[in-house]
Amino acid sequence: MPELPEVETIRRAVGPQVRGKRIIHTNVRATKLRHPLPPELDRLLVGQLIVAMDRRGKYLLLRCKGGTIIFHLGMTGMLYLVKASSPHGKHDHLDLVLDGSYILRFTDPRRFGTIIWTDNDPLQHPLLVAHGPEPLEAEFSASYLYLKRHRRKIPIKQLIMDSRVVAGIGNIYANESLFRAGIAPQTSASDLSPDKDLLLVDAIKGVLTDAVEAGTSNIESALTGERPQGYFPYEFSIYGKKGRPCPKCGSAIRMMRLGGRSTFFCPLCQK
Numbered sequence: 696m697p698e699l700p701e702v703e704t705i706r707r708a709v710g711p712q713v714r715g716k717r718i719i720h721t722n723v724r725a726t727k728l729r730h731p732l733p734p735e736l737d738r739l740l741v742g743q744l745i746v747a748m749d750r751r752g753k754y755l756l757l758r759c760k761g762g763t764i765i766f767h768l769g770m771t772g773m774l775y776l777v778k779a780s781s782p783h784g785k786h787d788h789l790d791l792v793l794d795g796s797y798i799l800r801f802t803d804p805r806r807f808g809t810i811i812w813t814d815n816d817p818l819q820h821p822l823l824v825a826h827g828p829e830p831l832e833a834e835f836s837a838s839y840l841y842l843k844r845h846r847r848k849i850p851i852k853q854l855i856m857d858s859r860v861v862a863g864i865g866n867i868y869a870n871e872s873l874f875r876a877g878i879a880p881q882t883s884a885s886d887l888s889p890d891k892d893l894l895l896v897d898a899i900k901g902v903l904t905d906a907v908e909a910g911t912s913n914i915e916s917a918l919t920g921e922r923p924q925g926y927f928p929y930e931f932s933i934y935g936k937k938g939r940p941c942p943k944c945g946s947a948i949r950m951m952r953l954g955g956r957s958t959f960f961c962p963l964c965q966k
């Protein structure tokens with residue numbers, strides 16, 4: 696499932712190529728994904744000049760002259776460029792045909808993604824307005840984390856997955872960050888020892904940065920106009936590795952359910 700690194704990788708790959716392009720035609724092939732698509736999407740988009748592609752949390756913001764398309768990739772969504780001659784498949788729900796020779800295509804087999812248009816400030820949209828700071832920005836600091844967690848009785852893993860606390864971290868990168876920080880995922884947020892705030896903030900920033908770099912070095916598909924084969928490779932340390940040896944100590948990685956989500960941890964390295 697795409698989280699901040701996958702979304703940021705797409706932004707870095709696709710954003711510079713669509714900036715300054717005009718949408719000359721659209722093909723809208725779905726009426727509803729997670730939310731209904733605006734019925735007048737075609738009329739709203741044709742003729743729009745794309746000025747930037749930004750990211751907020753796990754959302755991509757395609758800023759146009761007259762408004763913004765807000766994309767969320769859901770569980771299986773992908774936004775990428777294909778050559779204008781590329782035939783569409785059954786899960787290709789939106790094509791933005793750009794001047795030049797490319798289509799900006801949104802594909803989503805499981806249809807949990809979101810496509811919304813707003814002509815107001817997208818950061819004030821109800822989906823985004825409550826987002827906490829971006830984890831890779833300075834505002835997300837040890838003192839900030841302490842303020843947000845020290846009265847909360849929920850597991851620290853659930854706290855860092857709350858987009859109101861910090862934007863863009865889902866189950867995968869919460870697992871990876873807690874492993875890197877050596878913190879047991881079920882630790883009550885209020886019980887975390889204060890010396891762990893900096894460890895956890897640094898681990899989150901480090902894991903996300905590594906994953907963005909891994910993705911950005913594997914963006915050929917976005918540059919050649921081919922359909923991507925999946926999200927971009929990042930070698931997880933612990934996520935999905937139940938029973939495999941911990942990369943730090945060699946003992947078997949365990950799995951439990953926490954807040955309904957698969958949670959992987961090393962019982963020796965994470966206290």
Ligand SMILES: [Zn+2]
Pocket residue numbers: 941942943944945946961962963964965
């Ligand atoms: Zn270990």
